[in-house]
C-alpha cells in the first residue's frame with residue numbers, strides 16, 4: 001500500500017462517480033476498473049492506495065514506464081511553447097519526430113502522417129493502400145486485431161468485435177492464415193515447410209487485392225511467425241503486386257526487443273502504422289508512414305484536427321531518446337528471455353506455452369499439456385481475479401482467451417518478474433485445488 005492522496009471516503013466517492021458517469025460497454029473482471037491516482041515505473045496506485053505491478057504498461061502505452069522524468073520534462077517544456085495547430089500546419093517536435101521515425105524505419109519508408117490513435121492510423125493505412133493500388137480489396141491475417149473503428153473492424157478478425165458494428169460490414173477484405181505454431185494445424189510431423197500458406201497463392205490469384213495488412217507479430221496471443229513464414233508471405237505478396245502494410249501499433253517502439261517488430265524479419269513494407277506509446281503516454285498520437293510511391297498517390301481526404309499534437313510529439317521524441325539512451329530495448333529482450341526461462345521453470349501443469357518476443361507475449365494456459373485443451377473459462381476467470389487481488393495487473397488475450405498477456409513497461413526488472421511468477425505459481429495451485 002502507498003499513502004493515497006485521498007481519504008477513504010473521497011476515494012469511495014470517486015469510484016462511485018466512475019460507476020455513475022463513465023460508460024464502459026464491456027464486461028469487466030472483478031476488481032476492474034482500477035481508478036489510478038498515481039503511477040511510476042511499473043507500479044500504479046489506485047485511489048485507495050493499493051499498489052499494482054502493471055504488466056499491461058497502461059494498455060501497452062508506457063514503454064519507458066509510467067511518468068518517466070525525461071518524458072514529463074519534455075512535455076512540460078513544450079506546454080509553454082505551442083500545443084496544437086492541426087495537421088494542416090506544423091510544429092518543431094512533430095517535424096523532428098517524423099524525421100526520427102523515418103530514419104528508424106526501413107529505407108522503404110520516407111514520410112510520416114500523424115493522427116490520433118491506432119485505429120485511425122489503420123484507417124489512413126487502408127486509404128493509402130486503396131489510393132496507391134487502385135484496388136479496393138485488402139487481405140489480412142486470421143486472428144488479426146487492427147482496431148475498432150468501422151474501417152479497422154473490417155480487418156479485425158474477432159466476430160465479437162465485428163458484431164459490435166451492427167453487421168453487415170463491407171465485403172472488401174478477406175483473411176489469410178496466420179502462424180499459430182503452438183497449435184499448428186499440420187501437427188508436429190509437418191517439419192514446418194510453412195504449409196499453412198500453401199493456399200495463399202491461389203487465394204491472391206482468385207481475388208486480387210491491393211495490399212496485405214498484418215502485424216509482424218500478432219499481439220493477440222503473442223504469435224511470432226518463424227522467419228521463413230514471413231519470407232514466404234512477403235514473396236507471395238510481391239509476386240501478386242500487392243503492397244505490404246505493417247501495423248506496429250503494439251509491436252513498435254522497443255516492445256519486442258527491437259525498435260520495430262518488422263526488424264525481426266527484415267521486412268520492407270510500403271506502409272507502416274503505429275500508435276499507443278508514440279505519444280510517450282502524453283495525449284494520443286499515431287502515425288501512418290509510407291514510401292514515396294504511395295505518398296505520391298495519397299490525396300488524404302482529411303487533415304486530422306488533432307494529429308501531431310506538439311506536446312505528444314515532444315513526449316514521443318523523449319520516449320525514443322529514453323528507450324535508446326537507457327538501454328530499454330535491450331532490457332526488453334533480456335527480460336523476455338528471463339520471463340520465458342522462469343515461467344517454464346515453474347513446471348506448472350497448466351502452462352502449455354510460454355511465448356515472448358522481447359516483452360510482447362505471454363503464457364498460454366491449458367487444462368492438459370498433452371492435448372492442449374484450453375483451460376475452461378471458469379478457471380481462467382479465477383486465475384485472473386486472484387492475480388488482480390494479489391496486485392498484479394494483466395489482461396487475458398489470445399484466440400481462445402487463455403493467454404495471460406504479460407507486457408510490462410520495458411524497465412521491468414528480473415525481481416519484479418520473479419514476484420509476478422511467484423504469485424502466479426501460488427494462484428495456479430490454489431485455483432486447481434479448488435477444482
Ligand SMILES: Cc1ncc(COP(=O)(O)O)c(C=O)c1O
Pocket residue numbers: 117118119120122145146147148215219247248249250251275276
Ligand atoms: C495491433 C493494434 N492495432 C491497432 C490498435 C488500435 O489502436 P487504438 O486502440 O489506439 O485505436 C491496437 C490496439 O490495441 C492494436 O493492438
